Amino acid sequence: xxxxxxxxxxxxxxxxxxxxxxxxxxxxxxxxxxxxxxxxxxxxxxxxxxxxxxxxxxxxxxxxxxxxxxxxxxxxxxxxxxxxxxxxxxxxxxxxxxxxxxxxxxxxxxxxxxxxxxxxxxxxxxxxxxxxxxxxxxxxxxxxxxxxxxxxxxxxxxxxxxxxxxxxxxxxxxxxxxxxxxxxxxxxxxxxxxxxxxxxxxxxxxxxxxxxxxxxxxxxxxxxxxxxxxxxxxxxxxxxxxxxxxxxxxxxxxxxxxxxxxxxxxxxxxxxxxxxxxxxxxxxxxxxxxxxxxxxxxxxxxxxxxxxxxxxxxxxxxxxxxxxxxxxxxxxxxxxxxxxxxxxxxxxxxxxxxxxxxxxxxxxxxxxxxxxxxxxxxxxxxxxxxxxxxxxxxxxxxxxxxxxxxxxxxxxxxxxxxxxxxxxxxxxxxxxxxxxxxxxxxxxxxxxxxxxxxxxxxxxxxxxxxxxxxxxxxxxxxxxxxxxxxxxxxxxxxxxxxxxxxxxxxxxxxxxxxxxxxxxxxxxxxxxxxxxxxxxxxxxxxxxxxxxxxxxxxxxxxxxxxxxxxxx
Numbered sequence: 218x219x220x221x222x223x224x225x226x227x228x229x230x231x232x233x234x235x236x237x238x239x240x241x242x243x244x245x246x247x248x249x250x251x252x253x254x255x256x257x258x259x260x261x262x263x264x265x266x267x268x269x270x271x272x273x274x275x276x277x278x279x280x281x282x283x284x285x286x287x288x289x290x291x292x293x294x295x296x297x298x299x300x301x302x303x304x305x306x307x308x309x310x311x312x313x314x315x316x317x318x319x320x321x322x323x324x325x326x327x328x329x330x331x332x333x334x335x336x337x338x339x340x341x342x343x344x345x346x347x348x349x350x351x352x353x354x355x356x357x358x359x360x361x362x363x364x365x366x367x368x369x370x371x372x373x374x375x376x377x378x379x380x381x382x383x384x385x386x387x388x389x390x391x392x393x394x395x396x397x398x399x400x401x402x403x404x405x406x407x408x409x410x411x412x413x414x415x416x417x418x419x420x421x422x423x424x425x426x427x428x429x430x431x432x433x434x435x436x437x438x439x440x441x442x443x444x445x446x447x448x449x450x451x452x453x454x455x456x457x458x459x460x461x462x463x464x465x466x467x468x469x470x471x472x473x474x475x476x477x478x479x480x481x482x483x484x485x486x487x488x489x490x491x492x493x494x495x496x497x498x499x500x501x502x503x504x505x506x507x508x509x510x511x512x513x514x515x516x517x518x519x520x521x522x523x524x525x526x527x528x529x530x531x532x533x534x535x536x537x538x539x540x541x542x543x544x545x546x547x548x549x550x551x552x553x554x555x556x557x558x559x560x561x562x563x564x565x566x567x568x569x570x571x572x573x574x575x576x577x578x579x580x581x582x583x584x585x586x587x588x589x590x591x592x593x594x595x596x597x598x599x600x601x602x603x604x605x606x607x608x609x610x611x612x613x614x615x616x617x618x619x620x621x622x623x624x625x626x627x628x629x630x631x632x633x634x635x636x637x638x639x640x641x642x643x644x645x646x647x648x649x650x651x652x653x654x655x656x657x658x659x660x661x662x663x664x665x666x667x668x669x670x671x672x673x674x675x676x677x678x679x680x681x682x683x684x685x686x687x688x689x690x691x692x693x694x695x696x697x698x699x700x701x702x703x704x705x706x707x708x709x710x711x712x713x714x715x716x717x718x719x720x721x722x723x724x725x726x727x728x729x730x731x732x733x734x735x736x737x738x739x740x741x742x743x744x745x746x747x748x749x750x751x752x753x754x755x756x757x758x759x760x761x762x763x764x765x766x767x768x769x770x771x772x773x774x775x776x777x778x779x780x781x782x783x784x785x
Contacts, residue, residue, distance in 0.1 A: 255446045281419045282359035301646040305680035308335045311396045315368040319658040319671045322373035324384045332366040350684040367391040370436035389436045389451040399458045401430040407475045422478045435494040441555040452494040463489045481528040488512040495553040508551035517545040556609040563634040567605040572598035574621035578635045608659040620657045650677035694751040701775035710782040713758045720751045728771045
């Protein structure tokens with residue numbers, strides 16, 4: 218019961234209080250991008266934590282993953298109007314939850330990573346899209362011999378301001394010599410995707426006690442707030458090899474871009490499963506929130522660990538759901554909206570409750586929670602997964618994106634934390650596997666936000682991607698062009714796809730945008746440099762409501778507008 222939990226937690230070892238002066242000095246050093254000073258202050262702060270340990274990347278268990286840069290043209294389907302984009306064509310064996318991840322980098326590119334344990338040589342694949350998901354290329358394949366990549370969690374971070382060459386992909390993983398995850402340990406792969414074969418780093422950083430395994434890795438970062446002195450962290454759950462007993466949560470952090478990690482053990486006597494972590498900035502000491510599924514004999518609830526970003530074994534627990542024998546909450550996913558540091562942080566946690574997709578949220582940094590909000594407006598009790606992410610990199614633009622569903626349907630809701638919009642149902646073309654969770658991501662195209670997701674197909678087999686605004690394919694047509702022009706779309710009226718043709722007489726930047734009848738911009742179809750030629754674009758308006766719309770082209774001094782009618 219929650220009361221019994223509280224009694225045990227009151228007996229935990231409490232760390233020595235970190236002086237506020239040190240925390241303020243650390244904050245100022247990082248604001249000024251003074252890395253050396255920040256690291257020196259951090260070392261002083263670490264002395265106040267208990268139960269810490271240091272792990273360097275040269276520790277090893279078996280061969281580390283070997284980078285393979287020969288895979289640069291994976292199977293892919295550049296058009297997705299008729300079906301979701303195929304990124305990886307192949308089978309998967311014994312996939313774990315979190316064998317797939319999706320992120321957008323500050324360099325404007327999308328990144329996708331997934332495990333591959335079907336062939337004799339186990340691999341981890343990483344892809345990049347430079348056109349917001351329309352096409353993908355493989356940028357790294359790491360092989361692990363006969364060891365299995367089990368779970369993964371990816372970060373895409375950048376330092377030195379706007380220097381895109383500094384973008385670094387960091388993938389934390391659990392790996393095991395056994396397909397059933399026995400003895401799984403924790404490691405990482407880190408590389409710079411915009412400079413081929415540059416500064417590749419890899420290491421095993423955490424091992425469980427004999428007879429135990431690590432599972433459900435979850436990576437976190439404070440990179441939204443810092444450029445030079447980025448810190449990155451990772452949470453692992455530690456379990457018995459048979460998976461029925463939780464031993465602890467293990468939290469590690471790196472302040473030197475994965476050259477070394479400092480970690481602590483958050484001991485627990487409870488059965489806590491499916492941990493997901495989120496970084497939460499504070500006015501003083503930043504913190505880490507870890508949502509877990511806590512199992513009792515006759516019910517399952519959602520709990521949240523709260524611990525400091527500066528690693529310490531001390532923590533508090535939030536009892537998010539508290540009553541209901543026979544009620545089972547499962548597989549929580551947490552996200553903290555990273556807006557201005559001075560603002561109260563909004564937190565959202567999605568999960569299932571006896572098969573129905575639900576979410577819990579806080580507008581004031583976790584002091585007060587609203588629980589059991591409905592994620593699935595149809596109230597079906599067949600959901601087996603949820604996933605959630607938030608973004609606030611555009612001023613005044615609140616954004617929360619969640620997906621939920623089962624093997625048949627992958628559904629989307631997007632809106633604000635605590636005020637999610639209407640659901641968009643069944644966006645998957647192919648059935649979703651029931652053994653590995655899909656993931657969702659937010660595409661930020663010059664300040665305009667779009668929804669995206671990726672999933673394993675049924676089998677599990679193949680990795681697919683879909684996105685709200687990538688329903689276009691641009692084809693260059695033959696023929697000589699002598700003047701700028703914009704043709705009437707065909708068919709018109711249409712439902713939901715139509716073709717738009719235009720001619721560009723001089724090479725230059727081309728913009729083609731869709732507006733509603735109120736003049737509000739709905740989507741951008743083209744925003745790129747194009748050569749003088751004739752083009753046809755296939756536009757899918759599946760995410761728009763019936764009505765009158767306008768499409769406007771701009772290239773140099775040429776501008777034209779046409780009307781289109783969508784009838785569903």
